[in-house]
Amino acid sequence: MIPFLHRSLSALDPFRQDLEAIHPALQLRVSARARRLALRLDPKGGAIHLVVPKRASMKRALEFARQYKDWIDRHAAALPPAIRFEDGATIPVLGQGRLIRVVFDPALKRTAITLNDDALIVHTNKDDPGARITRFLKALARTEIARLAREKAARIDRPIAEIQIRDTTSRWGSCSPDGTLSFSWRLVLAPYESLDYVVAHEVAHLIHLNHKPRFWALCEELSTDFSTGHDWMKKNAHSLMRYG
Numbered sequence: 001m002i003p004f005l006h007r008s009l010s011a012l013d014p015f016r017q018d019l020e021a022i023h024p025a026l027q028l029r030v031s032a033r034a035r036r037l038a039l040r041l042d043p044k045g046g047a048i049h050l051v052v053p054k055r056a057s058m059k060r061a062l063e064f065a066r067q068y069k070d071w072i073d074r075h076a077a078a079l080p081p082a083i084r085f086e087d088g089a090t091i092p093v094l095g096q097g098r099l100i101r102v103v104f105d106p107a108l109k110r111t112a113i114t115l116n117d118d119a120l121i122v123h124t125n126k127d128d129p130g131a132r133i134t135r136f137l138k139a140l141a142r143t144e145i146a147r148l149a150r151e152k153a154a155r156i157d158r159p160i161a162e163i164q165i166r167d168t169t170s171r172w173g174s175c176s177p178d179g180t181l182s183f184s185w186r187l188v189l190a191p192y193e194s195l196d197y198v199v200a201h202e203v204a205h206l207i208h209l210n211h212k213p214r215f216w217a218l219c220e221e222l223s224t225d226f227s228t229g230h231d232w233m234k235k236n237a238h239s240l241m242r243y244g
């Protein structure tokens with residue numbers, strides 16, 4: 001079974017894996033304006049950018065990053081902390097910021113979670129309901145992704161064998177030749193256009209098992225707002241790893 005991963009779409013992908021091996025917070029930025037190799041902090045995105053001039057050798061860029069590994073390790077450790085699922089934190093859910101409100105009650109038998117327009121309300125007997133919140137978000141991701149995937153697959157008249165929701169670190173979605181679609185539950189924390197785009201991407205693979213122009217045309221047709229969704233994922237998807 002060969003997974004078709006949407007991160008494998010460019011020739012730069014092998015380098016992304018090498019970068020991730022140096023440090024997971026390292027992100028590649030190929031720049032038409034940059035004159036030299038550089039490392040730049042992106043505290044908001046929780047990332048360190050390796051800026052590579054357009055015509056520079058990627059081999060040289062990787063050597064450069066390895067040479068500055070100490071600097072990268074030190075600065076990566078100082079990046080803003082992960083956003084925990086706890087009382088008072090605001091997390092984006094299906095494209096909208098929601099404040100987590102934890103109501104602790106030791107008399108409760110089980111945790112009950114409700115999502116409304118601006119809050120995620122957690123009635124719980126647990127000291128740390130973080131794992132329960134993650135489970136709730138995974139279930140929500142499954143419902144939303146399955147709905148979108150079935151709707152899009154029906155438009156192209158293709159069956160979906162199975163939909164899997166996983167916690168992968170670098171693959172946001174994949175499609176296997178037998179028609180099984182897999183997605184990261186963390187997409188539920190992405191803007192809605194991005195969630196929609198990743199689903200459209202994997203559904204488009206039900207017809208085209210490649211990233212040729214006809215695939216992209218179908219992917220765009222199946223997306224509600226292709227460029228917004230695609231560009232956000234390209235630039236910010238790594239920030240989804242900061243939650244939980």
Ligand SMILES: [Zn+2]
Pocket residue numbers: 004005006007009201205210211
């Ligand atoms: Zn793909």
